[in-house]
Amino acid sequence: MKILPRLAALPLLAACGGLEPVAAPPIMNDPACRAEATRGPERDAARASNFTNQTQVRFLQNQENEAERRLYNDCLRRRGLPTPGGVEAVQRS
Template sequence: MIPVARSFLILALLAAAGCGARQPAAPATAEDPAVAACRDEARDSPAVRDLGRRMLIGDISQTERVRAEQRAAEARAFNDCLRRRGLARGGGVEQVQPRGGIF
């Protein structure tokens, strides 16, 4: 075979081999009913409700801290729900609030 014909043959074999390859699952979108259900479940999670009960009216600094904790608890509950339903991959990095000091 001449080199050009061999190149085309190799290319054709590679293309044919790629036809049966599995495509990765499409990520869940915000419009997906399962995602909306997880979002509702996260808002009503026990951790978020318990934090809401701890909030004191009138104490601005405490209110902001509790709201931040609520957002973090809701995000964790949402991600847990997505993982249980197989809509999100496991793993990831949790955001850590700085404590002060050098780092």
């Protein structure tokens, strides 16, 4: 009968580990492109979220960071500057 309390605790443990990690915001060294990326209309989704729902906050923050990274890289490409190198950011689905 000692297995019953352990089985009862499984749903509680499953509920605790589901938060998605937040991707780091992009490193933006070019001032003109940084200003353009931070003014983007799709950047403000996380500010309008429900702060009591941390899953939603993290999801929207990841979307905001991805949009900011994309806007910054698009600006650099339009100006003929190289985009930051390295490994591409993980795309969460």
